[in-house]
Amino acid sequence: MRAHPLFDLITQRLHGGRNLVVLTGAGISAESGIPTFRGDDGFWTRGSRNYRPEELATWATFVAEPEVVWPWYLWRLACCRGSQPNAGHRALVAMDSLLQDQFLLVTQNVDGLHSRAGSPENRTFHIHGNLERMRCADACSTRTWAVPAALRTFSKGDSIQPDDAPHLRCPTCGGWARPHVLWFDECYDERWFRFDSTMRAAAAAEVLVIVGGSGSTNLPIQMATNALNTGALVVELNVAESGFTPYAEASDGGLVTGPSGTTLPQLLAALRESMALHGG
Ligand SMILES: [Zn+2]
Structure with missing residues (x-):
């Protein structure tokens, strides 16, 4: 051809x-x-509150509510892993x-x-x-690491359970780990x-x-x-x-x-x- x-x-x-x-x-x-996770694709409800993707994908929301932001990312990760x-x-x-x-x-x-x-x-x-990948939210080091294999697969609407929490911590300082992604309010x-x-x-x-x-x-x-x-x-x-x-x-x-x-x-x-x- x-x-x-x-x-x-x-x-x-x-x-x-x-x-x-x-x-x-x-x-x-x-x-x-793989969906874009924008608009309806990425809509997330927690309790009586609805979150927009543009709101969840921010440092400001993560700092205020890491326990809301993390399950959304872990659900997205599960969706991506289901695609080839x-x-x-x-x-x-x-x-x-x-x-x-x-x-x-x-x-x-x-x-x-x-x-x-x-x-x-x-x-x-x-x-x-x-x-x-994830990294330390306090940037205590410059390394990133793979999402721990021991972390379970999240579904839409899941929340963090006590067994999940240790996997979402920085192994160096013990503070929160964060998703290794660029957020809307970051450069x-x-x-x-x-x-x-x-x-x-x-x-x-x-x-x-x-x-x-x-x-x-x-x-x-x-x-x-x-x-x-x-x-x-x-x-x-x-x-x-x-x-x-x-x-x-x-x-x-x-x-x-x-x-x-x-x-x-x-x-x-x-x-x-x-x-x-x-x-x-
Ligand atoms: Zn750290």
Whole structure:
């Protein structure tokens, strides 16, 4: 099958060991059946109170009511664990193996599906964090750790029971652990979210491929701006136009329409063919 002309352009631009950065957003997760947990998807009731997702995903609510915020995140984690990586996730793992140091995956998704598919942690930046990990709420250390395997699976509406509580504590200081995610009232930084590294990678990329994003959050838009300013090729893979489309069109790139479970394997095939012809 003939490759999409933009995929040919991507492979040309990557000749000579130049870098590809792929940014993924909610679209690739939606193809695995993961909801956005916004609006009705993420609604949460506790006692007589209803919480909106935009309220639960904040430092302010966590500090006031950690026992409300935690079960919501543990339920979300259970939902994500019930979904499987798809062909798009797997194609990105294969791209990493093919391109190695020429490749970087940056994801806005917190569901951990890229890691479960096999994308290596050293070349996967989770710029909004990862539901599979927690860290000390008081930041007594800079480490994050996996959600303890001994913690039970939460359902919608569950609350923390005495047996759960020890698993939600920082093993170093004994204070509350918190989900390792970026909240609405927090800022990107290098320590937790690799902000500076992400910006440098976007500025150094020859090609930026944006997959299934909405173009409504700050750092991804800055990545696209940086890539454009340094003359990178920006290509968007999405089911419809988004806030990223103008950036793609302002470079020599554009939008390739379709589900990422189809377009990413096609891009992988084009990369493999090109490398077989021209070498790395
Ligand atoms: Zn601590």
